[in-house]
Structures are given as C-alpha cells and as structure tokens.
Amino acid sequence: MAKKLLLLNGPNLNLLGTREPEVYGKATLADICNAAIAQAAAAGASMVCFQSNHEGALIDAIHDARTDGVDAIVINPGGLTHTSVALRDALAGVAIPFVEVHISNIYQREAFRHHSFLSAIAQGTICGLGIDGYRYAIDFALKKR
Numbered sequence: 001m002a003k004k005l006l007l008l009n010g011p012n013l014n015l016l017g018t019r020e021p022e023v024y025g026k027a028t029l030a031d032i033c034n035a036a037i038a039q040a041a042a043a044g045a046s047m048v049c050f051q052s053n054h055e056g057a058l059i060d061a062i063h064d065a066r067t068d069g070v071d072a073i074v075i076n077p078g079g080l081t082h083t084s085v086a087l088r089d090a091l092a093g094v095a096i097p098f099v100e101v102h103i104s105n106i107y108q109r110e111a112f113r114h115h116s117f118l119s120a121i122a123q124g125t126i127c128g129l130g131i132d133g134y135r136y137a138i139d140f141a142l143k144k145r
C-alpha cells in the first residue's frame, strides 16, 4: 500500500520568501510544497500539503488525517510551536507519527522560541537546516515502517 504523507505548515508560513530571507531563506511555501510532492512521488508515496494561519484549521486537518489514513505527518507549526497545547493534544490524539520541522534554529533565537509543546511527542525535531529540514523529515517519514 502506497504511503500517504501530510505536510502541515502553520501561521505566517504562507509568507515565506517575502521577508527575512536571512532567517527563512528565499523559497516560497509553494516551492517547498512542490518539492515535497515530487519527493514523495519519487518514492511511490502521496503527499498532501496544507497551510493555515488558524490553529483550529490545523487541528481539523490533523483529525482528518486519521480518517484519511495518513501514515505520517511533517509539521512546521510556526509560532504555534511555542503556544499550542491544543495542537499537541490533536497530534497525540490521532497517534500518527510526526516530524517537527523549523527552518530557523529556534535555539539561537529569542528565549520564547526555545520551548516547543510538540517536540516531546514528535518522532524527531529538525531545526536550523533551512528548507532542507523538510526534505530530511520527509525522507525519514518515507523510511519509517
């Protein structure tokens, strides 16, 4: 059975490529999603990409992932990383393996970015590797049994 992957991006990530290239690079979210879809397809898997600036919409997407038979999630929660117990609860509740990705190295930034509500329940967390972090996370998800 072909693997089904879901790539979730949180608030403000729709603006990637427009500002702060020194922090987030010049790639747009469309660039990231197109690359993710191609990477999954090359491995015989399917990839759906979803971005929202709204916590509840991301939670609904996580719930839908369970009913849709998603095998693994790659998520960049954006600012919700540091605030959202509800997002953590949704991921824990559906029990779908997920990898947390941050483009920037959150540990080199403001102190409030040093804590993630998700990392403790993630398969792993990748941060500071730019958009390559998405590729590494997807590669891991594809290999995971």
Ligand SMILES: O=C(O)[C@]1(O)C=C(c2cccc(Sc3ccccc3)c2)[C@@H](O)[C@H](O)C1
Residues within 6 Å of the ligand: 011, 012, 013, 014, 015, 016, 017, 018, 019, 020, 021, 024, 076, 077, 078, 079, 080, 081, 101, 102, 103, 104, 105, 106, 113
């Ligand atoms: O490094 C990340 O990917 C991160 O998840 C992404 C974040 C983030 C924050 C604001 C905007 C954006 S995306 C963006 C980049 C440049 C201009 C506008 C929006 C990402 C932060 O909230 C997180 O602390 C870290």
